[in-house]
Amino acid sequence: MRRIKHAEIEARRFLAEHRLSLPLNLEEVAKLLDTKITYASFQGDGAILYKGNKYNLIIANKNQELGQLRFNIAHEISHxxxxxxxxxxxTHPGNDKPIYEKCADTCASELLIPRLELKRKYPLFNGDVKKLKKHFMVSEKAMVTKLQILNLSYTNTFYR
Structure with a gap:
């Protein structure tokens, strides 16, 4: 639990240190971390990170819905x-993940949907998931998960 909390704090520190605006420009973030992002077509959702000596490389499946694509890239950036x-x-789908994968998920969520910013925007959108996900450029699932973590009620979603 402590490592997961650290991942969230590290995401907040990074956003503040670099004064990054939302929705987060993932290409800009990757560049700050000596990481390149490339897009390809392959089976299944997700992205792959290769950590090299000179730079890191993320290969993301371009055939994903934009919000899912952004989360998967943010997840790899989080590593x-x-x-x-x-x-x-x-990217590891499902709930049976190693702790470092859970930390990367938490960090990615906080990078894309910072809790303080979500709490500021939440009343403006009346908890409407579709409007919030559009504002933060994330998937509906990512937005619902973050709202649940923060114990905020929500409407207008497929997920319950």
Whole structure:
């Protein structure tokens, strides 16, 4: 639990240090972390991170819905930000994830949907998930998950 909280704090620190605006420009973030993003077509959702000596490379499946694509890229960026050891990382769907994957999910969520910014915007959109997800440029699932974590009620969603 402590490592997951650290991942959230690290995302907040990074956003503040670099004075990044929302919705987050992932290409800009990647550049700050000596990471390149490229897009390809492959089976399934997700992205892959290769951590090299000179720079890191994220290969993202361009055939994903924009919000899911952004989350998967932010997830891989989070491995770099959190300085996870290893050469290859890929998106792990489902709940049975190693702790470093849960940390990357938490960090990605906080990068894309910072809790303080969500709490500021929440009343403006009356908890409407579709409007909030459009504002933050994330998937409906990512927005619902963040709202649930913050115990905020929500409407207008497929997820319950």
């Amino acid at each position: 770099c930000l959190l300085k996870h050891e290893g050469t290859f990382f890929h």
